[in-house]
Amino acid sequence: MIIVGAKGFAKEVLEIVHQNNELEGLAFFDDVNHDIPDLLFRKFPILKNEDEVREHFMKFGNNYTIGIGGPLLRKKMYDKFVKLSGNLNTIISKFSEIGSYGVEIGEGCNILSGAILANSVKLGKANIIYYNAIITHDVSTGDFVEISPGAKLLGRCAVGDFSSIGSSAVILPDVKVGRNVIVGAGAIVTKDLPDNCVAVGNPAKIISTNND
Incomplete structure (x- = not known):
């Protein structure tokens, strides 16, 4: 699964995924912030462009959820991942x-x-x-x-x-x-x-x- 976002609210979503024991193949996506590391909490990959998202989908399946707050920004990310053939998950x-x-x-x-x-x-x-x-x-x-x-x-x-x-x-x-x-x-x-x-x-x- 990919959590869209790698700051703020994405960390809240991570905790739910952790509670639900769904960490296998988990990655984050952030193509906006340039001050983020390659790994979140030194464990989870942060994907930084759409090509990396496609590669992750091919390896682990196309499930994702939106880890960004703000209604309009969430819609923007939803539209982006529709084009990437992502499967939006409820968490x-x-x-x-x-x-x-x-x-x-x-x-x-x-x-x-x-x-x-x-x-x-x-x-x-x-x-x-x-x-x-x-x-x-x-x-x-x-x-x-x-x-x-x-x-x-x-x-x-x-x-x-x-x-x-x-x-x-x-x-x-x-x-x-x-x-x-x-x-x-x-x-x-x-x-x-x-x-x-x-x-x-x-x-x-x-x-x-x-x-x-």
Whole structure:
């Protein structure tokens, strides 16, 4: 398997892969940073161009997961690896809690330790569900959504593609968060939020447009 990225969030994903005993043939990919070594933690190869990725896929299979935070950057890496014929893998910590009924987890999600997903939760493609995030019944998220540590998504709320929910933020029941929205840390979202905005505070208020 290849973890896309070799800094920050990639190290969080590495821990899940370690917990799941899936280290055989593991490598990282980083073609942007020039200050990284050839081996991460003196053990795992860091691939630095697409030719090296192709060689690794030929030797170990074409599985990969995205170890980079940020919805739009994750989409960019997804598009790159589609062209390389990669097979996007979901990585779930064994220390998370996943409901037994009606849970749908899209390909490429990263679910970290302490995260809780209730029954009838639907996650889109390549979401990040960070430490101790709580997603309760009948919640849905779009593709490339980031749920930060300790955030809470409550019954029947929905979060659109490419949106990011800040640490310890709360989305109240039945609230709809649009596409490409940033919800600030600790915000309490009590009303629907339109696409392409930044909202902060309690109750959350829109403070700017998210031009990304």
